[in-house]
Amino acid sequence: MTSPTTSQRRIYVFCDGGIGNRINALVSGIAIAERFQLAITVYWPLNSWCGAAFADIFDNTFDVRTDALDTLAGKFVDAKMMLHDAMGAQFLQVPFESAYDYQSMEDFEQRGLPEGKDIFLYPAIIAPWIPQPLVHAALSSLQFTKAIQSAVQSFISNTLVRPFHGLHLRRTDLRVGLSDAEVLALVQRHPNEVFFVCSDDPQAEALACAHPHVHARAKTHHV
Numbered sequence: 001m002t003s004p005t006t007s008q009r010r011i012y013v014f015c016d017g018g019i020g021n022r023i024n025a026l027v028s029g030i031a032i033a034e035r036f037q038l039a040i041t042v043y044w045p046l047n048s049w050c051g052a053a054f055a056d057i058f059d060n061t062f063d064v065r066t067d068a069l070d071t072l073a074g075k076f077v078d079a080k081m082m083l084h085d086a087m088g089a090q091f092l093q094v095p096f097e098s099a100y101d102y103q104s105m106e107d108f109e110q111r112g113l114p115e116g117k118d119i120f121l122y123p124a125i126i127a128p129w130i131p132q133p134l135v136h137a138a139l140s141s142l143q144f145t146k147a148i149q150s151a152v153q154s155f156i157s158n159t160l161v162r163p164f165h166g167l168h169l170r171r172t173d174l175r176v177g178l179s180d181a182e183v184l185a186l187v188q189r190h191p192n193e194v195f196f197v198c199s200d201d202p203q204a205e206a207l208a209c210a211h212p213h214v215h216a217r218a219k220t221h222h223v
Helices: 019-036 086-092 105-111 132-141 146-160 180-189 202-208
Strands: 010-014 039-043 063-065 080-083 119-122 165-169 195-199
Touching: 010 019, 019 039, 019 105, 019 119, 019 132, 080 086, 165 180, 165 202, 180 202, 195 202
Parallel strands: 010 039, 010 119, 039 063, 080 119, 165 195
Antiparallel strands: none
16 A cells, blocks of 8 residues: 555544454455555454454554544544444444445545545445455455464364365354255265354354364354
8 A cells, every 4th residue: 555645535444343344344444545545544442342453363554543433422523434334323423324325436436535534434344336356455465463374274284174165154143144954955965075164153063063074163262
């Protein structure tokens, strides 16, 4: 990214919720910042949704702050807001403006990028109007810590060994994706494939991993 100057506009990217929601917000912010040459500040609060600090996960040298959303009330009244829902607007004491209300980058540039204003971005998902190549480039720019990279590489080399299919099973707060029965049917249909399953429910992982070609990484903490 271009080094920020004193006159350069800034995008403030608020990353909250679980790690998936936070990476969605972070990647969205990086993509927009790169496309429009904006300086970037990342808000990464520590709370019960994610107790890991930004530096525990990433080596990227962003301007990172840990302020909670309610402590920012009234501080961004002059910024262009791009939010997931009205609740965020209530916390920030600003009118609600959706992060998803655009058709393309060009549409956002014309309607959502007012001259002279900074941007406050707080999404939960990656907006479909952000082009996939920019999303992929933003993901590739994330520099995970050496400890995380080492653990991942070790698990892949020693456990998964060969190309695999990933299954994300969200259970505790929102049941989306395949049911346990559907996972069972899927892995039984493909006994020669390798599957990696990751879930917030240890029982879902245990049921899937009853099959020798399905693997999960043991956790020390659960939701």
